[in-house]
Amino acid sequence: MLATSRNFKAAARAGLANDNLQRALGLARTGFPLRRRLAVERLPEFEALRDTGRSIKDHTLQHLDFYLELYEGKVAASGGKVHWARTSEEACAAVLQICRSAGAKIVTKGKSMVAEEIGLNDVLEANGITPVETDLGEYIIQLRHEPPSHIIAPAIHLVKEQVAETFRAEHHSLAPERLLVEPRQMCDEARAVLRPRFLAADVGITGANFLVAETGSSIIVTNEGNGDLTQTLPRIHIVMTSIEKLVPTFEDAATLLRLLARSATGQEFSSYTTISTGPRRAGDLDGPEQYHVVLLDNGRSAMIGTEFQDMLRCIRCSACINHCPVYAAVGGHAYGWVYPGPMGAVLTPSLIGIEQAGHLPNASTFCGRCESVCPVKIPLPKMMRHWREREYAKKLSPPVYRTGLSVWAWVARRPALYHALAAIASRALGWAAGERGRFRALPLAAGWTRVRDMPAPEGRSFHSLWAQCQKSAGAR
Amino acid sequence: MSEARERILADIRNSLGRGRLDPAGYAELRARVAAHRRNPVPARATALDGRGRLELFVAMAKEVQATVTRVSSAEAVPEAVARYLAAENFPAELVMAPDPSLDAIPWSTWPLLQIRRGRAVAEDRVSLTPCHAAVAETGTLMLISGAQTPTTLNFLPETHIVVVRDDQVVATYEDGWDRLRIGGPTEGLPRVINFITGPSRTADIEQHIELGAHGPRHLHIVLVENDQALRREGDERRGASAG
Numbered sequence: 001m002l003a004t005s006r007n008f009k010a011a012a013r014a015g016l017a018n019d020n021l022q023r024a025l026g027l028a029r030t031g032f033p034l035r036r037r038l039a040v041e042r043l044p045e046f047e048a049l050r051d052t053g054r055s056i057k058d059h060t061l062q063h064l065d066f067y068l069e070l071y072e073g074k075v076a077a078s079g080g081k082v083h084w085a086r087t088s089e090e091a092c093a094a095v096l097q098i099c100r101s102a103g104a105k106i107v108t109k110g111k112s113m114v115a116e117e118i119g120l121n122d123v124l125e126a127n128g129i130t131p132v133e134t135d136l137g138e139y140i141i142q143l144r145h146e147p148p149s150h151i152i153a154p155a156i157h158l159v160k161e162q163v164a165e166t167f168r169a170e171h172h173s174l175a176p177e178r179l180l181v182e183p184r185q186m187c188d189e190a191r192a193v194l195r196p197r198f199l200a201a202d203v204g205i206t207g208a209n210f211l212v213a214e215t216g217s218s219i220i221v222t223n224e225g226n227g228d229l230t231q232t233l234p235r236i237h238i239v240m241t242s243i244e245k246l247v248p249t250f251e252d253a254a255t256l257l258r259l260l261a262r263s264a265t266g267q268e269f270s271s272y273t274t275i276s277t278g279p280r281r282a283g284d285l286d287g288p289e290q291y292h293v294v295l296l297d298n299g300r301s302a303m304i305g306t307e308f309q310d311m312l313r314c315i316r317c318s319a320c321i322n323h324c325p326v327y328a329a330v331g332g333h334a335y336g337w338v339y340p341g342p343m344g345a346v347l348t349p350s351l352i353g354i355e356q357a358g359h360l361p362n363a364s365t366f367c368g369r370c371e372s373v374c375p376v377k378i379p380l381p382k383m384m385r386h387w388r389e390r391e392y393a394k395k396l397s398p399p400v401y402r403t404g405l406s407v408w409a410w411v412a413r414r415p416a417l418y419h420a421l422a423a424i425a426s427r428a429l430g431w432a433a434g435e436r437g438r439f440r441a442l443p444l445a446a447g448w449t450r451v452r453d454m455p456a457p458e459g460r461s462f463h464s465l466w467a468q469c470q471k472s473a474g475a476r
Numbered sequence: 477m478s479e480a481r482e483r484i485l486a487d488i489r490n491s492l493g494r495g496r497l498d499p500a501g502y503a504e505l506r507a508r509v510a511a512h513r514r515n516p517v518p519a520r521a522t523a524l525d526g527r528g529r530l531e532l533f534v535a536m537a538k539e540v541q542a543t544v545t546r547v548s549s550a551e552a553v554p555e556a557v558a559r560y561l562a563a564e565n566f567p568a569e570l571v572m573a574p575d576p577s578l579d580a581i582p583w584s585t586w587p588l589l590q591i592r593r594g595r596a597v598a599e600d601r602v603s604l605t606p607c608h609a610a611v612a613e614t615g616t617l618m619l620i621s622g623a624q625t626p627t628t629l630n631f632l633p634e635t636h637i638v639v640v641r642d643d644q645v646v647a648t649y650e651d652g653w654d655r656l657r658i659g660g661p662t663e664g665l666p667r668v669i670n671f672i673t674g675p676s677r678t679a680d681i682e683q684h685i686e687l688g689a690h691g692p693r694h695l696h697i698v699l700v701e702n703d704q705a706l707r708r709e710g711d712e713r714r715g716a717s718a719g
Contacts, residue, residue: 024682027683031683045518049516052516056515062492065497068484084480086483140681154680155681183681183686190689191688191690223678223679225690226689232627232668248508251650254653268614270673271674271691272670272671273670275668284622284626285623286626287668297480301484301487304492
């Protein structure tokens with residue numbers, strides 16, 4: 001997928017001014033965090049599971065070569081095949097080659113963020129193969145030719161009226177006078193429209209939440225059951241996934257599964273957790289005849305051993321996104337690539353380069369909510385800070401900003417000067433603001449005052465109050 | 477061996493700052509996998525006795541909108557199924573897994589139930605399957621694929637009925653998994669293991685939870701308690717797969 005992350009600021013402004021988006025985000029803002037909190041409160045062991053989850057992933061990454069080889073061997077032993085891909089291009093080529101060898105015309109897809117990452121649908125379409133997204137949210141945005149705006153709720157930026165409009169425009173064969181007002185009616189319509197596609201598909205492509213090295217299995221977690229129809233009905237099942245999804249054993253997967261649904265939607269467990277190992281067995285009445293796994297690297301192996309390695313623990317639950325005040329204000333499209341929110345702000349520069357994604361690590365207030373809810377305790381703010389440092393070191397930020405930062409840093413390293421200047425500035429600002437106590441406009445601060453007033457400092461600085469407290473404490 | 481494979485593995489080792497693991501390292505990791513040691517497991521279900529687990533399973537399953545009928549013998553299953561279908565206004569017509577574990581149920585005592593045995597096809601409205609285990613922790617059913625238990629039954633029809641014996645109720649996912657491992661560590665792993673927790677659902681439009689997105693809209697559990705005949709059937713089957 002082509003990245004537009006460089007336009008983050010403009011896109012964020014557009015998002016703030018988009019009424020439908022703001023209505024849709026309003027529904028998500030409170031729902032996800034509340035449901036997660038209730039689920040976590042019901043499980044006293046949740047904190048312990050987070051620690052275990054973190055060490056499982058750390059252990060696997062430290063020995064990733066071993067587990068990948070073990071996994072590949074087990075997939076082969078169960079009759080499947082692993083295709084390795086260093087880049088998006090190689091991954092798309094591998095999928096295309098499998099589809100072609102089967103003479104595939106229609107490909108159904110379960111939700112896969114890796115497939116979004118490699119831009120698979122465009123490649124399939126360019127080669128005369130019709131990809132059909134089957135997750136309801138993915139289906140809606142495919143009809144609208146939009147990218148997902150959230151990693152588990154891809155159409156979260158839309159309100160139901162927009163979905164109805166899209167269905168009316170695209171489902172030509174249905175009666176125009178039909179009622180399409182409630183989500184229930186839209187779900188039923190999508191179910192009826194997609195069912196024949198499931199049955200007609202030659203190839204089914206799913207992602208994977210986890211890969212189990214011990215057994216050569218792939219695991220998908222869904223609520224709709226679309227992933228299961230996608231991988232059960234066609235002759236060929238392709239698992240489109242990436243190397244960091246490995247875990248050693250089923251027991252390890254079970255721990256992460258206990259974290260995943262609770263962190264994502266606040267469910268105790270998603271409706272369907274499906275463990276697949278190889279193609280159909282002799283005597284089976286259904287299931288695919290071929291089982292392929294396309295295993296993508298795309299920059300992940302280069303993250304190992306760097307300050308960004310911890311990001312490879314991510315299990316794509318979206319808790320950080322659901323708890324991010326910046327995401328909640330501007331929505332997912334502003335981030336301009338596949339992965340939005342805090343996890344996207346760290347992962348996107350790692351995968352497509354800081355030159356392309358420089359704005360994203362800056363799109364954070366560092367409030368720390370993302371890290372506090374991460375099921376595998378990824379230090380997201382710390383890693384965004386690392387990216388900001390790299391951006392600065394590479395001279396990618398604007399000159400005014402860089403100069404300002406150097407001046408501030410120079411002053412901040414000289415406490416006496418800093419305190420003196422701060423005292424003068426706060427007194428001057430307080431005086432200039434007068435009765436109102438706030439500024440409509442300030443030189444050098446237009447970025448702030450364009451959208452809100454700048455409050456003037458009231459009274460004395462913390463430092464001087466602190467010094468006074470210390471003195472009076474000493475006197476007593 | 478593909479070039480991409482070798483390059484990716486080399487890149488990983490390079491990033492880890494080491495070459496291939498030495499034989500001792502390999503042996504250590506192989507031992508970790510072979511031990512498949514359990515990580516800490518929530519006490520919610522493990523702290524309970526058999527009766528408590530059963531009640532927890534039922535409560536958790538109902539919480540996710542599964543419906544449950546409890547019967548005291550295999551003889552009572554056909555009537556329970558027929559009554560459920562009638563009450564919901566569903567056709568008394570179902571496709572049933574060709575699994576011998578369901579043979580101990582006297583289906584002929586309820587002749588109005590039309591039963592076909594095999595995999596599901598697009599036209600089927602109701603399916604009936606056995607299960608491998610039922611996990612109390614989250615009210616989750618564990619189903620496995622096989623010649624006698626095709627996966628399409630679990631997903632194509634709008635209504636899925638699952639017959640659960642009380643001795644199939646276990647505390648955790650790991651317990652259900654251990655029952656699979658009886659025949660050796662991973663030999664003979666079925667193609668698919670489905671953990672099913674309530675009916676299909678989606679919240680993709682305005683966070684509104686709707687049941688029956690693509691899979692079954694109704695998940696009905698018939699729980700058979702204290703039935704000796706059905707248990708014997710189950711034990712024999714498990715014994716056979718262990719041999």
